[in-house]
């Protein structure tokens with residue numbers, strides 16, 4: 001399967017609604033594993049990296065990839081654009097795009113499952129699902145893990161559990177994250193209190209994209225901090241509880257905004273819509289802010305427009321995705337112009 | 350207004366982030382390069398933020414160890430050549446043996462960050478029988494405390510027997526592996 005076959009649509013899960021929509025955009029479970037007897041990727045020589053890749057990919061093809069269409073890609077064989085697109089679609093982390101030797105990814109485009117080889121750890125199993133489906137995402141990742149384990153021997157310590165190259169992942173190697181859209185918490189300033197409460201609960205918060213006076217597009221990614229001394233179920237269930245709490249806070253903040261100044265709120269979202277309708281060129285971060293505001297307007301029944309997927313549109317206005325539409329010789333200005341045009345197209349304006 | 354990157358203080362900042370460390374919410378501005386590096390090693394960076402305070406808390410406790418760590422000279426993993434100094438800079442260990450080679454210093458880092466030093470999650474199917482037994486032992490010990498708290502002494506005695514049995518098997522395992 002070549003990249004072009006699917007150029008028209010981004011990763012399928014991005015456009016799907018899940019439980020907790022529209023506040024919880026997606027759930028992700030990630031397991032970090034290393035092969036026994038092989039140095040971790042950061043200190044491994046080329047030969048070791050190749051060997052690790054061979055072992056992991058063999059396990060994937062034998063045990064995991066037999067059910068649906070999985071695609072195996074070697075980082076060094078992918079073009080910059082292909083790597084960039086995968087990063088923008090959240091399929092691989094940004095460091096994957098460095099094209100270091102021995103890196104590879106096996107992915108199942110349809111359902112957001114992937115196994116990345118030789119990033120920070122030899123094996124990173126990742127499952128992304130739309131909405132709040134942490135338990136489902138973890139179970140799926142765990143299943144892949146158990147299947148792979150029939151083929152390879154993981155580095156495991158009786159006391160510390162699965163050994164990872166960064167001790168912040170040691171133990172279960174499990175990081176569960178949620179992507180949330182929280183425009184009302186940001187504009188009421190309540191987000192600071194939410195974030196500090198989350199910090200105390202052992203949860204990381206960070207923006208999905210950053211800029212200006214804070215997080216851009218009001219999109220936050222929250223994940224568990226601790227991976228050791230807790231069972232996987234506990235980690236997953238805690239994340240579920242925390243995310244529900246944050247989503248509740250956002251709902252409350254929205255009601256408060258409506259109560260305190262419906263006119264002010266409507267004015268804000270319509271001003272954003274006005275820019276989207278009229279702009280001739282647009283930066284990426286600016287686009288994300290506008291998308292967030294228009295989306296809020298739609299969700300609060302202030303703007304009578306068809307709903308859209310904020311993640312999907314966010315990916316579509318990304319640098320690499322626009323460049324693919326324009327061709328490689330596009331100037332920065334061409335990209336910005338196309339972003340304004342394409343955003344209208346995506347929102348059917 | 351400062352227009353330079355908070356990290357390298359050299360390039361002009363183009364990426365602005367809200368940074369959350371603990372309960373502190375602060376703004377950081379970075380250049381493209383530094384932002385990219387942060388993104389790559391987010392988890393490592395989160396850990397690195399902990400390191401200085403953990404290491405300074407070692408002071409006075411084991412002075413030799415602290416000196417070793419600070420000079421970074423003596424603590425080097427015999428298997429992969431990664432030094433503790435490298436770990437302090439990158440937040441990454443070089444191999445599984447690093448966990449053993451740096452265990453004293455690393456233990457504190459792990460406790461500080463993870464608030465635990467005992468894995469109670471999944472165990473690979475092929476892991477030694479010992480791992481499974483240890484986990485079972487842990488469960489039983491909790492169970493025992495609970496039974497004692499509930500004043501169910503008969504049940505507690507039964508649990509204690511199970512614990513002994515497992516301890517015997519574990520000791521046998523140790524002797525077995527000592528012979529090898």
Ligand SMILES: [Zn+2]
Pocket residue numbers: 354355356357358359360379380381382383384
């Ligand atoms: Zn910089």
Ligand SMILES: [Zn+2]
Pocket residue numbers: 426427428429430431442443444445446447448
């Ligand atoms: Zn080592």
